[in-house]
Amino acid sequence: MTHWRHTAILCIGFLLGVALMGVQMASSRLLTPYFGSGIEVWASLISTVMLSLMAGYYIGGRVADFAPRSQVLGVCVVAAGALLALTPPLATPVLDWTLETMGDGVGAALFAAAAIMFVPMTLLSFFSPYAVRLLLADAQHGGRVAGAVYSITTIGNIVGTLGTALYLMTKLGSRDIMMTFAALIAACGVGLIALRSEGQTRAA
Amino acid sequence: MHGGVPRRAVALGLAGWAGCALAAHAQETVIAQRESPYNTIYVVREGRYIALQFGVNRRIFHQSLYNPENPRELLFAYTRYMTAGLAYTASLNAICEIGLGGGRTAQYLHLHMPGVPIQCVELDPEVIALAQQYFGVTPERNLTITQADGRIFLRRARERFDLIFIDAYRGTFVPFHLLTREFFQTVKRRVAPGGAVVQNIEPTTMLYDAAIATLKAVFDHVDIYQADGNVVAIAYDGPVKGQRQLRARAAALQSQYNFRHPIAPMLDARRVVSSARGQVLTDDFAPVESLRAMERHNQRQ
Structure with a gap:
């Protein structure tokens, strides 16, 4: 693990942190009309994001142990970007359908938020446990590696929230x-895929 | 929250409330304070009046002012001008009010026209409770109060209204989804033929220009009335309603209902919006916060 590679993964973590909260803020604008x-809509949105983080951390952690290569993470992140790119054209029909069939209660808001965000946000939150696995050289430094990953992505969250x-x-x-x-x-995902080949050339 | 005067804020010092223009001289006592999911709400006795106020950042915003000795008195100029919308109607079979607040306009109309069904929609359950407890707004025949988001209520509604009043403020601001083209299109579908929409707008920021432009993008005609610190906009479709026509309708309504605040003199303040230069707001793009942060320099439209 080169120093350069280490820095690149943390930078990508920052950018993904920005994007995660940016998507959440934009989703709030999609749902409100x-x-x-009401306070229920925010509660639904935040719960959906937390649900995605829960699933993403858990599954991402297991996938990381199974295939600890930044390329695999990169593919997941590209997939998250691709799914989010479907949101703008699909949001209106999905939201109309939800309203028609499920009404406008909290359950419907939760469903709509999940339909828009759950899968891409889950894939996106593979990043944190995965990055810990990729950056971890030895158990001696596990604490600071995990700390660095969580703080840099959280700084990204703050920038994403306020900036959006x-x-x-x-x-x-x-x-x-x-x-x-x-x-x-998607660009971050491509970066992660590229990182892997870089590491390989060096290793070879 | 829905309902109210975006009356310029009155600073609230730690020592207590500074008075607002209408009540500077009066003794003020807080008689109820509630925290709802949306606001901190105060009911304040100001001399012989009762005020509904929302607290935001230690500033107090007047929402409603009520004279219990005379419920037919509308103390804020803008609430009086809202009733000018009646002159724009071809018939009066149903009225809807989005944003109840202290229920001043709804109660005024109900007291004068008990035979006309009035549907009020208010998001904040605490506001509804306080309106009933302190402002004499009790649900009865032809006065219905529904707790709901105004936009969702109108989208689900099946009936049409001759007049739809929109006065939905959350403390200091109007939620963005009640200011967009799509919202007004929903409103338009619920307006009976020959009916009108009446909206209370705070005129000091760029958001005012955007609100007028958005109304104008959806409705054929928009008239405005300057009412002290506020502007009342009245929007309608179909042929232009001439001044003589409005006056005749106002006179007919006056003889039928004997309003405490006659409508005909208000019509002199009418200004027709010929072109609007503000930005049309949409569900997708409604930068209401930044527009509200910009002062309007070109006052007096």
């Missing part, structure tokens, strides 16, 4: 914001 801006709310939303529509983050996520 359908389910109102205070800047992007004043310049772009929520569908464009979603597309921007989908592209950013």
Whole structure:
């Protein structure tokens, strides 16, 4: 593990952290016209993101042990970006359908939030446990590696939340914001795939 | 939350409330304080009036002012001008009000026109409870109060209303989904033929221009009325309603219902919006926060 590679993975962690919260903020704008801006809508959104993190951390951790290669993580992250890119064209029909069939209650809001975000956000949150596995040279430094990964992605979360709310939303529509983050996520995934080949050449 | 005056805030010092223009001289006592999921709500006795106020950042925003000795008195100019919308109606079979607040407009209309069904929609359950307890707004025949998000209520509604009042403020601001083109399209589908939409708008920021432009993008005609610190916008479809037509309708309604605040004189303040230069807000792109942060420099439209 070169120092360069180490830094690159943490930088990607930061960018994915930005994207995760950016997607959540943009999703809130997608849901509000359908389910109102009541406190329940925010609760549904936050719960859905937490559900994704739960699933992503758990599954991502297991996949990381099974295949500890940044290429595998990269493919998952590219898939997350690709799925999010489907959101802008699909959001309106999915939300209309939810409203027609399930109504506008908390259950419907939860379903709609999950339909939009659950799978891509789960794939996205593979990153943290995976990065720990990739960056871990020996158990002696496990604590600081995990700490670095969680703090850098959380800094990204903060930047993503504030940056989306205070800047992007004043310049772009929520569908464009979603597309921007989908592209950013896919680029990060490609970066992770490229990293792996880099490491391989060096190892070889 | 829904319902209210985006009356310029009055600073709240630690020592207590500074008075607002209408009540600066009066003794103020907080008689109820509630925390709802959306607001901190105060019911304040100001001399002989009762005020509904929302607290945000130690600033107090007046939502409603009520004179228990005379429930037919509308103390805020904008609430009086809201009733000018009645002159725009071809018939009066049903009225809807999005944003109850202290229920001033709804109660005023109900007291004068007990035969006309009025449907109020209010998101905040605490606001509904306080309106009933302190502002004399009790649900009865032809006065229905529903707890719901205004937009969702209108999308699910099947009936049409001759007049839809929109006065939905969450403390200091209007939620973005009640300001977009798609929202007004939903409203438009619930307006009976020959009916109108009446909206209370705070006019000091760029959001005002956007709100007028968005209304104008959805409805054929938009008129505005300056009402002290607020602007009341009235939007309708179909042929232009001339001043003489409005006056005739106002006179007919006056003789039928004997309003405490006659509508005809209000019509003098009418200004027709010919073109709107603000940004049309959509569900996808409604930067309401940044528009609200910008002061309007070109006052007096």
